[in-house]
Amino acid sequence: MKTNYLLIPSALIILLSSCSTTMYVSNTVNVPLLNEKGEVKINVDQNDAQIAVAVGNHWGVMANGFYKSYESNENYTHQGNLAEAGFGYYKPFRNNLVFETYTGVGIGTIDKKQTFTASDNSVYWASFSAQGTKAFLQPSLGYCSRFFDLAFTPRLSFVKYTHFKSYGYTDAQLAEDYLDNNRLTNGIYMFAEPALTIRAGYKFVKVQAQYGLTMDLGPANIKHSPNFASIGLVIDIAKWYKGPGKEPGTK
Secondary structure: OOOEEEEEHHHEEEEEOOOOEEOEOOOOOOOOOOOOOOOEEEEEEOOEEEEEEEOOOOEEEEEEEEEEEEEEOOOEEEEEEEEEEEEEEEEEOOOOEEEEEEEEEEEEEEEEEEEEEOOOOOEEEEEEEEEEEEEEEEEEEEEEOOOEEEEEEEEEEEEEEEEEEEEOOOHHHHHHOOOHHHHHHOOEEEEEEEEEEEEEEEOOEEEEEEEEEOEEOOOOOOOEOOEEEEEEEEEEEOOOOOOOOOOOOOO
16 A cells, blocks of 8 residues: 655645545644844755744744645645744753744645546546644754754644545545544644754754654544654854854853
8 A cells, every 4th residue: 555645734734545544744843943133044854844033032933834746647646735834932041052932823725636446447536625724832942053953842733624525535435534524624633743853064054854753632533644754954044153152052
């Protein structure tokens, strides 16, 4: 069985295959570890583009985007997009330590279309589309230096699907994925997403690797991926690393 991943709002990601539909996969956590007013962090990985800006001595904003599409032999297509924004507080300490916490919201859409063969060997199309919103809270404690960054982020995500419609799928097919009777939109789903982020490089350019778990904390059934991972490139536009005595938390 071949499976393929696709994201919808901020972590509203659908893993789509002809056999199953996973309705939630966590996106990359934006962990900027800002240190000073005016600093800009940009992260780009396989499916994400993220930016964070320190707009004050202890306040930052972030924006995240995601897009992915897939086609298979003209009989299976899906695509999804995401946009999310956040606002937060950061505080650098001595010994290169940084604490930060961000909260934000996201919106997105996803579409899926595939063919099936009926009992009379005729071929027909089935499709569905979904829309949703998400709120998140993500405190982080990290170590940030010229050469190496390390951070732990226990993110909480609250997901609400606002629209879902399907065509051509049987009730049994929808029930197998907990999508029957429009129950996907009935409640709010909550996930704990602890993530470890590691960056290595020099000053303004570093390679980032991130791994995290996705744990469903709600009572409602929803298919989700158990973990998430990404590798990307981070660009840091800042002054603190340009000279001696400029490490985070120093004067």
